[in-house]
Amino acid sequence: MAQPRDIIGRAPSLAETLAHRLREEIASGRLQPGERLPTEHQMAETYGVSRPIVREAVGRLKHDGLVTTRQGAGAFVAEPGAASTFRLDIADLSDKVEMRAIVELLMAVEATATAHAAVRRSDEDLARIGAQLDAMQDAIDRGEPGVDEDMAFHRAIVEATGNPYFRDLSQFLDHRVRYFIRTARANTARLGGLPQAVQREHEAIFGAIGKKDPVAARAAAEEHLRNAAARLAVYLTP
Amino acid sequence: MAQPRDIIGRAPSLAETLAHRLREEIASGRLQPGERLPTEHQMAETYGVSRPIVREAVGRLKHDGLVTTRQGAGAFVAEPGAASTFRLDIADLSDKVEMRAIVELLMAVEATATAHAAVRRSDEDLARIGAQLDAMQDAIDRGEPGVDEDMAFHRAIVEATGNPYFRDLSQFLDHRVRYFIRTARANTARLGGLPQAVQREHEAIFGAIGKKDPVAARAAAEEHLRNAAARLAVYLTP
DNA sequence: GAAGTCCTACTTGTCAGGCAACTTGGTTAT
């Protein structure tokens, strides 16, 4: 079986490789929904691996909701939509186009989340957001970049939406973007650009949420993310 | 080891159960990033399962990017942000609140995608979208609900964004919502309500994209999804 | 005494074989 390299250059396990192949078989439609997969013994033979490896690979697809297994009956590919995971594998971490696409998605989610937060936030939510804003200001005054405080500020906002899926997806994308930047350019700790500029944008967002103005909140969030993307761009290859 | 039931009532595999526990350990912070997990032998003993089961569980976390393993060294929990999958596990399929939260997220993604499509669409994109619109009309004329055509119409739009992440997430959420409705209420084939009403909303979206008007496109998409959510609500428990 | 080298215990990756639980389809008995 072919042994492709992962993004770090390490050889993935046999199970990972086989899972990837099966995933492609399903995605391409060569394995139709409802169709039964070959038995574990057959797959073990055709791919030249042992049965535990096949089990591990099938287990991952099952984990992702792509197949279901019935003891004694076999493994069947699930219908599209049964998949319970959204996979965000980025080909080239340092590619500007890729990063722009991700940030664009983050912008859509977080801008809408901010608008929702403006409408639904309780006074306690607002207080929590304000506290994080102050914490960030304190960090800036101490001369720190305030990365953690920055993240906590945004987290407090998406928490205020009251929609756990918004919160989780937003956090996921946010972490992902920051992580990629960090690995692509390990030098800079200042992810958000000049802290003062970031803080002013944060204050605009906070103000809109305080006034319960969803349109202004969305606009402020979009402006903030647009600027953040522009600041990040300098770290990326053209 | 406790054997919880999954949403369908089947007992998940031991590996799935263990993976879930480890996932919680990480999410809760009891296992800090960079920290080493117990060895497979230790985990096998403490959880009362065999090593292959532990391997399968750890393999899934590795698959999701939550841990990394180094042969001879051990398994280490990755830093937040390294996770490459976004999980969308819904507790209660027929719960109105859950469904509303999901649809709200879908609305954010798809409305923004529609706005982007309006700005960036090529003439070929527009033609493809129009073709799907016509196909849906044909299906309606034949007295069919046109579910597949409906999905194809939306797919053509998100394709036109030129952003694969928008496309994939949109498709994922769309599939997910339709799937849940289908399983929660297996009776109805007409997911979208009256086809004529759906079609009129589709035409509004198409018109806005044709005029390259992002604001109108967003509004039309939001209107469409709001109505779709309202139509779905009758199938759900209060 | 300090530095470098080697070696051993440990950990993960993989394999082989086997038993239990379950499904399925055909066979047999009624």
Add this chain to the structure above:
DNA sequence: ATAACCAAGTTGCCTGACAAGTAGGACTTC
């Protein structure tokens, strides 16, 4: 013809083992 039954096949799980790689201590050498 129908119902009960059985046997082959499949997944779920386990034990035991070996190979490959890591890490830390012991040993040698300067």
